[in-house]
Amino acid sequence: xxxxLTGRFMHETNTFSIQxxxxxxxxxxxxxxxxxxxxxxxxxxxxLGATFEAAxxxxxxxxxxxxxxxxxxxxxxxxxxxxxxxxxxxAVDNQGPIDGVLLHLHGAMVVDSxxxxxxxxxxxxxxxxxxxxxVVVTLDLHANVTQQxxxxxxxxxxxxxxxHIDMYERAWQGAxxxxxxxxxxxKPQTVIARRPMLHGLDWGRTxxxxxxxxxxxxxxxxxxxxxxxxSICAGFALADIYxxxxxxTVTVNGADPRGQAVAEEFMDHAWETREFxxxxxLSVAEAVARAREGKPGDKPLxxxxxxxxxxxxxxxxxxxxxxxxxxxxxxxxxxxxxCDPEAVMAGMRAGVGMQTTIALGGKTEPxxxxxxxxxxGEVTHLTNGRFIAYGPMGGGVERDYGxxxxxxxxxxxxxxxxxNGQATDLAQFTSxxxxxxxxxxxxxxxxxxxxxxxxxxxxxxxxxxxxxxCSGNYPPELYKNVRRPVWPLDPx
Ligand SMILES: [Zn+2]
Numbered sequence: 001x002x003x004x005l006t007g008r009f010m011h012e013t014n015t016f017s018i019q020x021x022x023x024x025x026x027x028x029x030x031x032x033x034x035x036x037x038x039x040x041x042x043x044x045x046x047x048l049g050a051t052f053e054a055a056x057x058x059x060x061x062x063x064x065x066x067x068x069x070x071x072x073x074x075x076x077x078x079x080x081x082x083x084x085x086x087x088x089x090x091a092v093d094n095q096g097p098i099d100g101v102l103l104h105l106h107g108a109m110v111v112d113s114x115x116x117x118x119x120x121x122x123x124x125x126x127x128x129x130x131x132x133x134x135v136v137v138t139l140d141l142h143a144n145v146t147q148q149x150x151x152x153x154x155x156x157x158x159x160x161x162x163x164h165i166d167m168y169e170r171a172w173q174g175a176x177x178x179x180x181x182x183x184x185x186x187k188p189q190t191v192i193a194r195r196p197m198l199h200g201l202d203w204g205r206t207x208x209x210x211x212x213x214x215x216x217x218x219x220x221x222x223x224x225x226x227x228x229x230x231s232i233c234a235g236f237a238l239a240d241i242y243x244x245x246x247x248x249t250v251t252v253n254g255a256d257p258r259g260q261a262v263a264e265e266f267m268d269h270a271w272e273t274r275e276f277x278x279x280x281x282l283s284v285a286e287a288v289a290r291a292r293e294g295k296p297g298d299k300p301l302x303x304x305x306x307x308x309x310x311x312x313x314x315x316x317x318x319x320x321x322x323x324x325x326x327x328x329x330x331x332x333x334x335x336x337x338x339c340d341p342e343a344v345m346a347g348m349r350a351g352v353g354m355q356t357t358i359a360l361g362g363k364t365e366p367x368x369x370x371x372x373x374x375x376x377g378e379v380t381h382l383t384n385g386r387f388i389a390y391g392p393m394g395g396g397v398e399r400d401y402g403x404x405x406x407x408x409x410x411x412x413x414x415x416x417x418x419x420n421g422q423a424t425d426l427a428q429f430t431s432x433x434x435x436x437x438x439x440x441x442x443x444x445x446x447x448x449x450x451x452x453x454x455x456x457x458x459x460x461x462x463x464x465x466x467x468x469x470c471s472g473n474y475p476p477e478l479y480k481n482v483r484r485p486v487w488p489l490d491p492x
Contacts, residue, residue: 093128
């Protein structure tokens with residue numbers, strides 16, 4: 001029986017965030033050890049769900065020391081990296097021999113001592129395993145992929161959808177490739193190409209434009225047998241690291257020079273189309289005016305605060321748009337969410353059905369996206385914040401937002417949560433007694449992922465810029481570690 005090491009160690013690090021990602025933050029949600037992992041993921045449409053199914057099909061003995069997926073936030077502490085990375089690395093020593101590895105990583109982890117967290121982990125893993133053991137890695141398409149990652153993994157398989165709804169399919173693709181490699185039928189090797197660009201590929205949007213074109217061309221090469229895997233990554237630009245930016249990696253069988261040629265040609269296209277973007281943001285005043293146009297009975301206008309996206313490291317507590325709605329007296333609004341554990345505690349002390357005044361949100365960095373708001377309202381719902389997400393991105397996996405409440409302020413049903421996270425599933429409203437289809441305006445904090453669940457219920461979708469952490473309007477001098485020159489910070 002083949003012994004396969006698997007696990008998840010996923011983080012998208014926004015190096016401009018002041019929230020350090022320490023062990024406490026990792027443990028706060030989506031963190032499981034050893035025997036907790038099958039119970040949490042078997043039977044779900046998730047990367048680990050697919051991994052368990054593949055193990056059953058191929059007869060693998062699966063070793064799964066840890067599944068850790070912290071919400072995007074600031075730099076990962078050395079202690080957390082060594083603890084969680086150590087769980088994976090120690091499994092090689094304690095539960096080996098290992099015949100193959102199928103790891104689920106994000107690919108944009110920055111650690112206090114390592115700009116390239118995944119590259120460091122994979123290099124250590126390769127040292128332990130030696131050159132022959134196949135290591136297949138799935139990545140988020142917002143990975144900042146490095147030469148060190150390509151050198152130490154046999155194959156890198158990035159998601160191909162944004163909103164990300166193909167984690168299950170990519171894990172299956174990885175499992176099938178790993179099985180072929182363990183049987184000795186192929187010897188996957190991965191090459192990488194990049195360009196001097198901080199971002200590009202329309203921030204990874206896959207509905208149209210260069211990202212969609214390159215993904216389709218890569219899949220055609222895979223189907224023809226010209227490449228084992230072609231992965232297009234848009235990168236994650238809110239990271240002040242040397243290797244930030246888009247990349248194309250191509251996995252070929254043995255040392256096949258066609259891989260590098262394809263990667264370079266694809267990156268030429270990414271470079272030429274670097275200015276292409278479908279992101280259009282409104283000001284707070286414009287978005288509030290649009291919300292006021294809604295009539296009772298209308299399907300919801302869905303307004304996404306692009307710049308306070310917890311999925312990009314935003315604090316989830318920006319208040320600027322909420323303040324605009326309150327000041328304008330807009331009604332029939334459902335709002336997800338303000339992340340503010342203290343406010344939830346204040347609501348719990350008051351109790352369901354009680355009127356109270358709470359200082360809400362804006363506490364992490366009050367200068368970004370609006371400071372705390374003192375609001376008087378009624379606590380209408382309190383939960384533990386746990387439910388199963390069955391939407392397109394949910395996969396039937398349990399979510400945990402910690403103690404949560406609905407606070408009704410005028411005509412606004414405001415959700416307040418303890419564990420930060422962007423709105424990607426309707427159950428983030430319905431689990432708190434809110435049917436979002438019955439509101440004239442639905443507010444979320446998200447750049448793009450919300451679309452999978454919320455576009456189908458919307459009469460229209462708009463994006464608002466509240467000036468929060470993920471605005472991306474950073475002056476060039478803020479980037480100190482990026483390789484230079486780089487577009488758009490320098491004339492290239
Ligand atoms: Zn992503």
